[in-house]
Amino acid sequence: MSFSISNLACARGGIPVLEGVSFTLEAGQTLLLRGPNGIGKTTLLRTIAGLQPAAHGSITPGADQIAYAAHADGLKATLTVKENLRFWADVFGCDDIEPALVAFNLTELRTRLAHNLSAGQKRRLGLARLLVTGRPIWALDEPTVSLDQESVGLFATAVAAHCRAGGITLIATHIDLGIEAEALDLTQFRADRQSEDHFDEAFL
Amino acid sequence: MIALLIRDLRQATRAGGGFGLALAFFLIVTVLVPFGVGPESAVLARIAPGVLWVGALLACLLSLDRIFALDFEDGSLDLLATAPIPMEAVVVIKALAHWLVTGVPLTLAAPALGVLLNLPQGGYGWLVLTLALGTPALSMIGTFGAALTVGLKRGGLLLSLLVLPLYVPTLIFGAEALTRGLASLDNATPLLMLAGITFGVIAILPFAAAAAIRINLR
């Protein structure tokens, strides 16, 4: 299992943000994506997840191997914790949601409505979803927002377990997660917007 | 896919899910009509088929913007787009859920409202039949409209503007089949056309709606 991106360019709202992004990750590796606000971390992750087409370059393997977690957790307020997780488990064809509940310390909350969860608890439930997808590559966008110290620890443990099992993790974050991992600063890939050959080129 | 259907139905029946809202709207519309046109039984009986069809159509329209907007806001739609279900299937399930939550109750409640409007004897079977045939088309067309407007801030009004003209053929054939059935005329043609529209939109629109959602998520 390996994950590689070569010479990737992506755009947001028709405006190129990143170009020439290339890296390769082997099984068990974690990569932290860093860079100032607006550099295109979310755009890159959405492109990797297959939600928007790459302007250029290639990503292997394709989006069907990637579990994506965004800022929003995709929870339904009127369903319980268990129902929410059960739904995603069914969608991804996973039978057992107990390990995911345990990993993020949600067992005691299982019958509570998502509506009544705190922000951090919601986030933990959103992250627990990753465990039921059964996909080898995680693409996570600011996963630790609103998590307390202890929960960040749970998250780090989950990522470590995922990597030990041969998974690959990509994390876009500003916060120090206490995870031993390489970091990649995206600033170096900032698209050159003055160049003539993209950016609505036909209209200039 | 079944999981998605169960989730949507469960949500609709919980507090704030909007289940029954369409039904209440349908009831109020039919109750208001006699206030507008007068209580004469003969007049009401004459316009009952049209009023019932238009009322059902408007009630369907009411909940369309919820189909995708809620999933879009809380991020589920992004996650569904990356899930191993084709977007076309998601669209069909969403339309099916909408039909089960609005179309089916409307169809079942329509005879009771028909009584309020002095719908002539012998029309009740046709009423249920035409609505049962036509409301799936209303849900599917509406789902397509909802897919087009999913990314918009104030999409509700635009959604009605886009969807209502698309409802014209369904309404015409539905109401016509009912009217002819009431008059004991041969209504095979409008019934077949109504069924044709329903099956046609179920066959074609999921692809258009799925394309629209992918574009909106981009």
Add this chain to the structure above:
Amino acid sequence: MSLWEYANPKKFMQTSQVLLPYFAVLAAVCLVIGLVWGFFFTTDDYRQGATVKIIYLHVPAAMMAINAWVMMLITSLVWLVRRHHVSALAAKAAAPIGLVMTLIALITGAVWGQPMWGTWWVWDPRLTSFLILFLFYLGYIALWEAVENPDTAADLTSILCLVGSVFALLSRYAVNFWNQGLHQGASLSLDEETNVHNEYYLPLLFCIAGFVLLFVALVLLRTRTEIRSRRIQAIMARERLG
């Protein structure tokens, strides 16, 4: 030299700049000839009197109302298949023109109908179809206006145009069916083709040609405006992000 080269905005701007005046002048000439001839140098109809002369506005406008939608359908398909921005912008440019043509057809129809049928509006299949077409135009334009990202808007409106075309045809059939069902034998529809004889026919041809040329000229003009506004947006976005 392929046709698609004209889909490049620069090439399109150059070519349309040359063509636009010719189309505008030809349109004006045809319209003046057709309308003056039609209005002042034809005899009054024995049945309809001078009212018949509304035909010179009504028929060409109605034709262009439909043709504009067909053009939007074709350019939308070109955009979806080949991703030429000019094509999408041409569809956007044509929509308000089509809307106005539909409106002209409806209003002249009402003005014509008043003395003929004694009422401004009847739910005649033809009139009703145009009313529905009017609603389709409104929805299409509203969707263009509502979506911020121009490429997203182009994609969504193209899909709407495709689906809308199918439903417009279906509505046409449905409306025919519906009215025939309700008012059997009482159809007030005026079938122009059977009414018009040679005296009215030639000026009408000029008017139709004039409307076609006018439509082309307006579409060129509006497409040029759309391209310029896209260019301004692109420049401003570049300045902002620098």
